[in-house]
Amino acid sequence: MQVAVIGYGRWGPNQARVFGNRVTISAIADMDMARLDAAATRFPSALHCTDYRDAVSTADVVVVATPVHTHEEIVEYALVQGRHVLCEKPLCLDPAVARRLHRIAGKYSAVLMTGYTYLYNGRATWMRYVDYGKIHTIRAHCTGLGPIRTDVGVVADLMTHYVALLQSWMGAARMVSCTGQRCLGGKQDDVATVCLLYPGGVYASIYASWIVPHKSRHLQVVGEKCTAEWDDANTHSPICVYSGGAQPREYYDTEAGFMHLAAWTGNRTMPSVPYVEPLQAQADQFLSHVQQRDCDFARFDECVCATLDAALRSKEAYGEPTTVKGSEL
Numbered sequence: 001m002q003v004a005v006i007g008y009g010r011w012g013p014n015q016a017r018v019f020g021n022r023v024t025i026s027a028i029a030d031m032d033m034a035r036l037d038a039a040a041t042r043f044p045s046a047l048h049c050t051d052y053r054d055a056v057s058t059a060d061v062v063v064v065a066t067p068v069h070t071h072e073e074i075v076e077y078a079l080v081q082g083r084h085v086l087c088e089k090p091l092c093l094d095p096a097v098a099r100r101l102h103r104i105a106g107k108y109s110a111v112l113m114t115g116y117t118y119l120y121n122g123r124a125t126w127m128r129y130v131d132y133g134k135i136h137t138i139r140a141h142c143t144g145l146g147p148i149r150t151d152v153g154v155v156a157d158l159m160t161h162y163v164a165l166l167q168s169w170m171g172a173a174r175m176v177s178c179t180g181q182r183c184l185g186g187k188q189d190d191v192a193t194v195c196l197l198y199p200g201g202v203y204a205s206i207y208a209s210w211i212v213p214h215k216s217r218h219l220q221v222v223g224e225k226c227t228a229e230w231d232d233a234n235t236h237s238p239i240c241v242y243s244g245g246a247q248p249r250e251y252y253d254t255e256a257g258f259m260h261l262a263a264w265t266g267n268r269t270m271p272s273v274p275y276v277e278p279l280q281a282q283a284d285q286f287l288s289h290v291q292q293r294d295c296d297f298a299r300f301d302e303c304v305c306a307t308l309d310a311a312l313r314s315k316e317a318y319g320e321p322t323t324v325k326g327s328e329l
Contacts, residue, residue: 002026004059007066008035027055067151084111095306102298116164120281132223138204143212153188158208170198172303178311237270
């Protein structure tokens with residue numbers, strides 16, 4: 001199988017690496033000659049070009065790792081040529097565009113899949129199968145010091161991972177509220193908070209920033225039976241499950257009692273979940289779908305894009321709660 005990688009900037013080299021471990025990299029396209037020189041060193045037998053169309057012509061499969069605003073054009077071209085496509089998240093920010101691209105994929109019998117890597121992170125997906133009882137709240141953090149993007153802000157860049165992950169658990173969000181701030185003087189938000197309401201009344205909040213001086217990838221699920229946390233930055237015990245619950249106190253006799261606001265009464269376990277590189281697992285899954293021709297991600301992609309669209313519309317309305325288009329279907 002021949003794979004062309006479109007875009008060799010921040011994420012393209014990683015895509016080329018994981019696919020290169022399985023299949024043949026036939027071409028790499030990028031507008032930056034320095035990046036193409038780097039690609040030539042790693043993949044000397046591949047075609048190196050500045051026009052993505054030339055790269056598409058060499059391949060059975062196309063991996064798109066370019067800025068979001070270019071996705072629609074490149075993905076559509078590759079699909080019309082009958083190529084299978086893996087596109088970096090988000091596929092787009094308009095659910096109607098996502099729907100149209102998937103219809104094109106169906107017309108040309110091509111697989112179109114978006115790279116939501118958290119769906120292939122074994123530790124993140126392990127959290128789904130904990131017996132929480134009724135889920136009360138979900139809280140996620142995604143921070144770091146860069147990289148700063150100019151095509152989209154932190155909502156579409158960083159939060160998409162969690163939006164897709166939570167959607168895979170609970171279905172599409174019903175309502176979204178979002179606030180954000182452009183701290184560095186650019187055109188995109190550098191920090192944002194999104195609150196989401198899911199079926200069954202489950203409430204989730206996601207905080208994202210690329211101007212915080214440490215990397216954090218954290219997910220906490222609070223349920224009636226237990227609380228579970230996933231901390232991707234914790235290499236020793238990334239998952240912790242607290243059984244039982246907290247016993248809130250009505251008053252405090254001492255300062256120490258005041259500082260200890262609740263007494264946790266259950267057990268704490270730190271299960272060992274084997275690590276497999278999510279990007280490699282994603283590539284393997286995509287290649288399997290290509291071989292089997294057995295996937296349909298249209299509805300999922302459309303819902304993710306609709307959630308991002310609602311979040312951005314809410315932000316423009318200063319946090320006004322906004323219905324996710326199509327969530328009632």
